Amino acid sequence: MKKQMVKRSAFAFMAVAALASGCQKAENNSETATQEQNNTSEKKYLSQPLVSDIYTADPSAHVFNGKIYIYPSHDIEAGTPENDNGDHFDMRDYHVFSMDSVGGKITDHGVALDIKDIPWAGRQLWAPDAAHKNGTYYLYFPVKDKQDIFRIGVATSTSPSGPFKPQPEPIPGSFSIDPAVFTDTDGTSYMYFGGIWGGQLQRWQTGKYDSTAAPEPSGNVAALTPKMAKLSSDMLTFDGPVKDVVLLDKEGKKIMADDHDKRFFEAAWVHKYNGKYYFSYSTGDTHFINYAIGDSPAGPFTYQGVLLNPVEGWTNHHSIAEFKGKWYLFYHDTQLSGKTHLRNIKMTELKHRSDGTIETINPML
Template sequence: MNSTCFKSLGLAATTALLCASVTGLAQHPKKYLSQPLIKTIYTADPSAHVFNGKLYIYPSHDIDAGIPENDNGDHFAMRDYHILSMDNINGPVTDHGVALDIKNIPWAGRQLWAPDCAYKNGTYYLYFPVKDKKDVFHIGVATSKNPAGPFKAEPEPIKGSFSIDPAVFTDTDGQSYMYFGGIWGGQLQRWATGKYEANGSKTDLMKDDAPALSCKVARLSSNMKGFDGPVRDVVILDNNGKPLLGKDHDRRFFEGSWMHKYKGKYYFTYSTGDTHYLAYAIGDHPYGPFRYKGIFLKPVEGWTTHHSIVEFKGKWYLFYHDTQLSGKTHLRNVKVTPLYHKPDGSISMIDPFK
């Protein structure tokens, strides 16, 4: 899930940025690169996987809860998950209905944000961030024998988990890793000391000359329901081998991470958040470090960007979202477009508008 935030510039400057951005969108010809996969419900943050030869998409389910927009993202008040599936990229999309409802998560308080799914030994594991009854984000897990659900949640969140945007990558050796974290409404900055600081900063975006707060990664246990080892930082380095700094808003991590492997290299992809790019960095190990390589998706319509990358029938695809259907920040729709790796390993630029 993505929070809707700009740098801490003050109200006047933030308003000016918003007005300029809205004006830019109004002048854009609005010729979208791709069309929404489904129009009967609002969906966002698509995590796509291939199970049993079919594409399954695990998105957030946006609703209009009547909550005014604010910096904490309270208007993203999702309450359940719907799972989508496709036999072919250009074929019909099936909505399998409610796979997990917040009322059936014993420890949950509010806000079911961006989920992901993994498979092991006949069981599908749905990972989800939700605020507990004290309004602190943790990551839970639910299980099913069917990739479309329904899923049954474990009674407690994953021990040691925090923040949002779980993305699970299973390597070719069978070991799975979870990448997670999101700044601002995602509360990652409140865990900077290793403990939750309820009155901590809303963001670290003003710490310009310090290494940027980054994503977290943890190895998953054999039962896929816990962490096996410590939570580590995902280190993103520049061309000089130095960590990206807080002021580097076009390149630094903000939220929405993903991992895919291509020709033996690990591609860590993520949203730059307040500048709305999707960026990528490449490493030799799931833990990194990762060397920043560039951006591969220009800003979409809307204030958030969250994605997944998957290989299906020998081709690679990017799943993402925008606000084509509603024009509203919190009512989004998922899309898909081809993604291309160049011979040198770089990723071709994608413009969400034609």
């Protein structure tokens, strides 16, 4: 498993190198590789880290009370061995960050939720998201339970910066990772979620958890779909069944499992622009953030292209938010550490073309 991760990590690095002249080839010696990664004088990044005193990743951004609030993962050096299931991403708490203006000071509001305060949690607090309704702020988070199965929990606060108090149990019927909550203009909220490989989505194909399932389907069969569910009015449970989010190619056919440049891997996000719904996601081992467009928050969504090309590092995870009339992409890379599991969040402007498509963003210049 570790050998496979190293191979795929090398692929990701080469993909970035194709985008950025002057990127050096990774060396086997970890110390040398880290020095090369940190040698920013020979690399040109589209944007710089928003936070540099701790490692942050998977930024979910929202505008609350006229400010940008960012809810990222908090990467740490946990000493957990690296593998394809992502056990080395062994996060244990969340920090919340805010900005009054783009390019301005970013404030760290401290620990918003700690794994030790979640009664049902076992290990690995992965990428969270947040929402607001009726004066309450909600933090949605995936964490493995004490049986090592990913579930999705929710915590509440009267402040967008927390601290957040978790519910005593995970959301009934929830599973896998990467919750992303979208609230439509009619006030209805939906959660999108799922991630394959370490995210365990492939283990739920029969409707029950199967620890023996393959990492993902292969061959000329439909790819696994992300999931969605309508949220209840109190934002604490699902209001109805979990449904598939259908992704189609431009010919109207389902995206196939072997099409790793297009198939869903993890990191679902939804935003609405000019009456259309944009579903964006990571392709995982090919390292793209793609997007698809639909006429309904439930889809189907038709693939349009690449939103963000591969970043430095293995994972690619994002969010999209509008602030003062402009749209922004929030993402991460490994500029500060050169290690796949110690990442730093960034942001850059995102531009919709007149026909509704999105200009592809290159994270390396």
